[in-house]
Amino acid sequence: MNKNRIEAFSDGVIAIIITIMVLELKVPHGDSLAALVPLLPVFLSYVLSFIYLGIYWNNHHHMLHASREVTGPMLWANLHLLFWLSLIPFTTGWMGENHFSAVPAAVYGVVLLMAAIAYWILQQVIIASQGSGSLLKKAIGRDWKGKLSPAIYALAIASAFRSQWISIGLYVLVALIWLVPDRRIERVLTGGDR
Amino acid sequence: MNKNRIEAFSDGVIAIIITIMVLELKVPHGDSLAALVPLLPVFLSYVLSFIYLGIYWNNHHHMLHASREVTGPMLWANLHLLFWLSLIPFTTGWMGENHFSAVPAAVYGVVLLMAAIAYWILQQVIIASQGSGSLLKKAIGRDWKGKLSPAIYALAIASAFRSQWISIGLYVLVALIWLVPDRRIERVLTGGDR
Amino acid sequence: MNKNRIEAFSDGVIAIIITIMVLELKVPHGDSLAALVPLLPVFLSYVLSFIYLGIYWNNHHHMLHASREVTGPMLWANLHLLFWLSLIPFTTGWMGENHFSAVPAAVYGVVLLMAAIAYWILQQVIIASQGSGSLLKKAIGRDWKGKLSPAIYALAIASAFRSQWISIGLYVLVALIWLVPDRRIERVLTGGDR
Amino acid sequence: MNKNRIEAFSDGVIAIIITIMVLELKVPHGDSLAALVPLLPVFLSYVLSFIYLGIYWNNHHHMLHASREVTGPMLWANLHLLFWLSLIPFTTGWMGENHFSAVPAAVYGVVLLMAAIAYWILQQVIIASQGSGSLLKKAIGRDWKGKLSPAIYALAIASAFRSQWISIGLYVLVALIWLVPDRRIERVLTGGDR
Numbered sequence: 001m002n003k004n005r006i007e008a009f010s011d012g013v014i015a016i017i018i019t020i021m022v023l024e025l026k027v028p029h030g031d032s033l034a035a036l037v038p039l040l041p042v043f044l045s046y047v048l049s050f051i052y053l054g055i056y057w058n059n060h061h062h063m064l065h066a067s068r069e070v071t072g073p074m075l076w077a078n079l080h081l082l083f084w085l086s087l088i089p090f091t092t093g094w095m096g097e098n099h100f101s102a103v104p105a106a107v108y109g110v111v112l113l114m115a116a117i118a119y120w121i122l123q124q125v126i127i128a129s130q131g132s133g134s135l136l137k138k139a140i141g142r143d144w145k146g147k148l149s150p151a152i153y154a155l156a157i158a159s160a161f162r163s164q165w166i167s168i169g170l171y172v173l174v175a176l177i178w179l180v181p182d183r184r185i186e187r188v189l190t191g192g193d194r
Numbered sequence: 195m196n197k198n199r200i201e202a203f204s205d206g207v208i209a210i211i212i213t214i215m216v217l218e219l220k221v222p223h224g225d226s227l228a229a230l231v232p233l234l235p236v237f238l239s240y241v242l243s244f245i246y247l248g249i250y251w252n253n254h255h256h257m258l259h260a261s262r263e264v265t266g267p268m269l270w271a272n273l274h275l276l277f278w279l280s281l282i283p284f285t286t287g288w289m290g291e292n293h294f295s296a297v298p299a300a301v302y303g304v305v306l307l308m309a310a311i312a313y314w315i316l317q318q319v320i321i322a323s324q325g326s327g328s329l330l331k332k333a334i335g336r337d338w339k340g341k342l343s344p345a346i347y348a349l350a351i352a353s354a355f356r357s358q359w360i361s362i363g364l365y366v367l368v369a370l371i372w373l374v375p376d377r378r379i380e381r382v383l384t385g386g387d388r
Numbered sequence: 389m390n391k392n393r394i395e396a397f398s399d400g401v402i403a404i405i406i407t408i409m410v411l412e413l414k415v416p417h418g419d420s421l422a423a424l425v426p427l428l429p430v431f432l433s434y435v436l437s438f439i440y441l442g443i444y445w446n447n448h449h450h451m452l453h454a455s456r457e458v459t460g461p462m463l464w465a466n467l468h469l470l471f472w473l474s475l476i477p478f479t480t481g482w483m484g485e486n487h488f489s490a491v492p493a494a495v496y497g498v499v500l501l502m503a504a505i506a507y508w509i510l511q512q513v514i515i516a517s518q519g520s521g522s523l524l525k526k527a528i529g530r531d532w533k534g535k536l537s538p539a540i541y542a543l544a545i546a547s548a549f550r551s552q553w554i555s556i557g558l559y560v561l562v563a564l565i566w567l568v569p570d571r572r573i574e575r576v577l578t579g580g581d582r
Numbered sequence: 583m584n585k586n587r588i589e590a591f592s593d594g595v596i597a598i599i600i601t602i603m604v605l606e607l608k609v610p611h612g613d614s615l616a617a618l619v620p621l622l623p624v625f626l627s628y629v630l631s632f633i634y635l636g637i638y639w640n641n642h643h644h645m646l647h648a649s650r651e652v653t654g655p656m657l658w659a660n661l662h663l664l665f666w667l668s669l670i671p672f673t674t675g676w677m678g679e680n681h682f683s684a685v686p687a688a689v690y691g692v693v694l695l696m697a698a699i700a701y702w703i704l705q706q707v708i709i710a711s712q713g714s715g716s717l718l719k720k721a722i723g724r725d726w727k728g729k730l731s732p733a734i735y736a737l738a739i740a741s742a743f744r745s746q747w748i749s750i751g752l753y754v755l756v757a758l759i760w761l762v763p764d765r766r767i768e769r770v771l772t773g774g775d776r
Contacts, residue, residue: 005201005205005255007587007590008201008202008205008590009205009208009209009251011587011590011591011594012205012206012209012210012400012594013209013212013213014591015591015594015595015598016209016210016213016214016594016598017213018595018664018668019595019598019599019602019668020213020214020216020217020598020602022602022668022669022671022672023217023602023605024221025669025672027606027672027675027676027679028676031676031680031683031684031685031686032685033685033689036689047665050661050665050668054658054661057591057661058654058657058658061587072252075252076248076252076373079244079248079251082212083241083244086212086213086216086244087216087219089216090216090219090221093221094221094222094225097221098225101225102225103225103226103227104225107227107230179658199395199399199449202395202396202399203399203402203403203445206399206400206403206404206594207403207406207407210403210404210407210408211407214407214408214410214411217411218415266446269446270442270446270567273438273442273445276406277435277438280406280407280410280438281410281413283410284410284413284415287415288415288416288419291415292419295419296419297419297420297421298419301421301424393589393593393643396589396590396593397593397596397597397639400593400594400597400598401597401600401601404597404598404601404602405601408601408602408604408605411605412609460640463640464636464640464761467632467636467639470600471629471632474600474601474604474632475604475607477604478604478607478609481609482609482610482613485609486613489613490613491613491614491615492613495615495618
């Protein structure tokens with residue numbers, strides 16, 4: 001089995017998730033600028049989730065690039081990741097429509113946390129399949145971003161019940177950490193040292 | 195006609211089916227955890243159908259991998275399979291919103307049964323196109339999973355009117371049977387013996 | 389510009405059209421078999437449109453297979469075809485929800501007619517780009533199916549105001565004519581005579 | 583990282599955007615031709631946006647064709663473009679449902695303007711990555727269409743508060759300017775002079 005089809009399927013699913021999310025931005029009834037105001041929280045949560053899905057698509061890309069063959073466990077670890085990503089439109093809509101209130105903000109973080117864990121599992125499955133001298137293992141290095149993110153998500157979930165704005169701030173922080181493009185894998189692949 | 199386009203089209207349709215299914219998980223009005231409780235049956239039926247579609251995608255993959263050329267009958271047998279799979283979001287939503295009541299649970303099984311029959315037809319069409327010494331025929335062997343599943347679905351449909359929980363249990367059972375990755379085809383393709 | 393991307397884009401659009409059409413099959417409120425009865429016309433119109441879109445995907449495939457390069461006019465003729473196909477979920481839903489009443493049945497035919505004309509235009513654009521000795525021109529031969537279909541659609545549209553069942557019968561007839569796989573192009577491409 | 587996956591992902595997202603837009607064309611309740619009349623503005627705005635998305639897909643195609651490798655900044659500039667395009671179904675639906683009233687017509691232009699700016703940024707990022715002697719820079723020449731369009735959008739936004747029909751006319755004008763296929767890039771790539 002070759003890598004192309006798992007890439008194509010993942011691309012398809014992520015492209016659909018990122019696009020149906022916009023369906024939560026429901027056309028308002030009035031035709032004034034004021035009619036758009038209540039949509040602002042939904043819009044902002046859409047922007048945040050769009051960036052997160054972009055980051056996942058981007059990193060997923062690099063990760064598969066560093067793997068040679070596709071195994072059964074990889075397929076299922078990948079579907080597991082896509083499952084949690086598929087819940088993002090729901091949590092995004094819920095958080096947006098409730099103007100970032102506490103419980104939806106916490107649940108938003110739970111899905112991000114589960115997606116991060118699923119991503120980590122997929123990464124471990126690929127590394128295990130590559131044996132010692134794994135290209136991916138070398139490429140991710142100490143993987144401090146991958147280890148820090150779940151910790152920040154957990155903190156954000158706990159903080160939501162004190163103030164959801166701390167949670168939102170932490171979600172934005174993780175997005176910023178990842179937005180810096182992950183050149184590590186590219187560097188190893190192109191033969192540069194870490 | 196080459197295999198890539200039938201793979202790409204099937205991937206696209208399955209990716210969309212798996213993703214629009216999540217649209218049945220409608221954003222609730224309240225913002226408390228209690229507001230999520232009524233969604234639990236819809237969520238659980240989503241998980242079950244997500245796994246089923248993952249299994250179909252996975253096996254479809256292996257099946258096409260063991261076939262060389264695409265014929266007219268294969269195209270239509272494939273569309274026939276996609277047709278039944280496309281009804282899964284409907285039956286999933288109906289079963290979830292009615293908290294796994296009897297008739298929706300039975301109808302859920304009817305669509306699974308039809309999809310299993312459509313999959314079997316597609317498999318036969320490919321085998322017939324390959325003539326004697328068919329690689330796919332050799333790969334699937336006695337195909338006990340493919341023969342057992344429709345029988346279990348039929349039993350599950352009949353059981354729904356006694357207790358729908360038997361049906362649900364049987365659907366979960368079939369999913370578990372298939373979740374064990376189907377290495378038979380890979381083994382034959384890579385030259386190992388069965 | 390190569391053919392792959394126009395194929396991939398068309399596949400994507402047709403896959404999405406075929407799948408979002410099922411969203412018109414709204415989950416009913418009751419949980420009895422009786423609750424499904426009102427959905428029967430919507431289901432039947434879904435089946436008919438699914439077959440039509442399958443036919444278009446199939447023929448589109450063969451047509452592009454017989455063309456070498458992609459030109460600007462081809463891109464736009466292709467988008468024009470996709471535009472009319474994208475209206476099929478709307479006319480399908482309208483016809484189904486109104487139990488095949490006269491006007492929706494006629495409008496369903498209008499969209500089919502426009503799609504057939506758009507398909508014909510795309511075919512002519514490709515033939516023109518291939519110059520004399522066009523492979524596609526040779527492959528389609530006298531193209532009696534392509535010429536007969538629009539005439540039947542026009543008849544069906546006119547008949548709807550007498551009895552919509554004549555129209556529906558004619559739509560089914562055209563689908564049956566095309567369901568017989570179009571081997572003409574394959575034959576020419578593989579060097580056989582017509 | 584290769585170009586195929588960024589192309590496939592962009593194709594997927596644009597294909598989904600173009601198709602879910604048709605979901606705003608809601609099936610009417612009556613079954614007479616009169617029931618279609620209120621949908622006319624929604625239909626017309628759908629046609630306009632379909633053409634715009636077709637133009638973006640087309641030009642995006644040519645632009646990536648003239649670029650060799652994919653860099654991190656290109657990925658994000660591309661996602662930024664897709665973000666603004668993903669808002670088109672929303673602004674299209676809002677403008678259509680409000681019969682092209684002033685504010686929705688202006689907001690429609692704002693999203694077009696942002697998409698045009700995002701397209702320009704992506705173009706600059708690719709040119710910068712190609713260094714001096716950039717193939718894309720040569721291909722786009724003076725890029726008068728790319729420079730004129732944002733100016734016309736800005737004029738259209740300002741005009742909406744005087745008469746939205748001026749705005750609509752300007753949107754149609756920009757579409758017509760671009761509909762003339764952009765042969766510049768093809769010409770340079772095939773070695774012809776400008």
